[in-house]
Amino acid sequence: REKVEITKEQRALMKAIVDAYNRHQIPQDVAKKLLQEQYSPEENFLLLTEMATSQVQVLVEFTKNIPGFVSLDREDQIALLKGSAVEAMFLRSAQVFSRKMPSGHTDVLEERIRKSGMPEEFMTPMFNFYKSIGELHMVQEEQAILTAITILTPDRPYVKDHQAVERLQESMLVVLRKLCVLQHPQELQYFARLLGRLTELRTLSHYHAEMLTSWRMNDHKFTPLLCEIWDVQ
Numbered sequence: 001r002e003k004v005e006i007t008k009e010q011r012a013l014m015k016a017i018v019d020a021y022n023r024h025q026i027p028q029d030v031a032k033k034l035l036q037e038q039y040s041p042e043e044n045f046l047l048l049t050e051m052a053t054s055q056v057q058v059l060v061e062f063t064k065n066i067p068g069f070v071s072l073d074r075e076d077q078i079a080l081l082k083g084s085a086v087e088a089m090f091l092r093s094a095q096v097f098s099r100k101m102p103s104g105h106t107d108v109l110e111e112r113i114r115k116s117g118m119p120e121e122f123m124t125p126m127f128n129f130y131k132s133i134g135e136l137h138m139v140q141e142e143q144a145i146l147t148a149i150t151i152l153t154p155d156r157p158y159v160k161d162h163q164a165v166e167r168l169q170e171s172m173l174v175v176l177r178k179l180c181v182l183q184h185p186q187e188l189q190y191f192a193r194l195l196g197r198l199t200e201l202r203t204l205s206h207y208h209a210e211m212l213t214s215w216r217m218n219d220h221k222f223t224p225l226l227c228e229i230w231d232v233q
Ligand SMILES: O=C(NC1CCCCC1)[C@H](C1CCCCC1)n1c(-c2ccc(-c3nnn[nH]3)cc2)nc2ccccc21
Pocket: 026, 030, 031, 034, 044, 045, 047, 048, 051, 052, 055, 089, 092, 093, 094, 096, 097, 112, 113, 116, 118, 208, 211, 212
């Protein structure tokens, strides 16, 4: 059994990221709204674009607090945010879906999402991802660091200084690995399984533009921020 110890610097890094993650929570809770009633596809699409717009704003604030991020090349900062926004949205949606809720509420939530008006063909991969995230029972530190690792992915389109991003991501991966060993001592390879979800996440986000335009309704309206980030309209 390897002796795993988190250094003072790594603890400070983790604290900075978790504090930022908690400070920048999504304002109102979309799950609560969805549990209240079934909305029309138009209302649901509007809810999605409102939630996603505020989540992008929250993501920008969170990212600015990742140690070292603001000292990256400015254009690379934009490329990283643009390249990870959809993945961060699905990761956050998965965390919302996997939250502990009174018994039966998760089933109602799933039902409401299935009937929201989103295209059927994406429901299976999306819920498979949500359930695979839920099974990991991540602690909030792991959720926050995993989101930071997703943002700091060096091979996003248009990133120039690959190495600088790799160095930042590397320091997050080292902390996450130690955290996984400490938080889930019984589950060997927990860290590997956690990183495997990022591959599933990237696949899911490949469908995203096509998902958006095949919601069962006419006239899909987006906010200016989402047009920027989602490459739509
Ligand atoms: O609001 C939402 N997610 C926000 C969560 C917080 C961060 C920002 C996004 C949507 C709901 C919108 C209203 C209709 C039901 C789904 N959502 C989704 C979801 C569904 C389809 C697409 C999509 N993308 N392109 N086409 N459809 C994206 C996200 N998964 C969720 C799991 C739990 C709770 C809410 C969830």
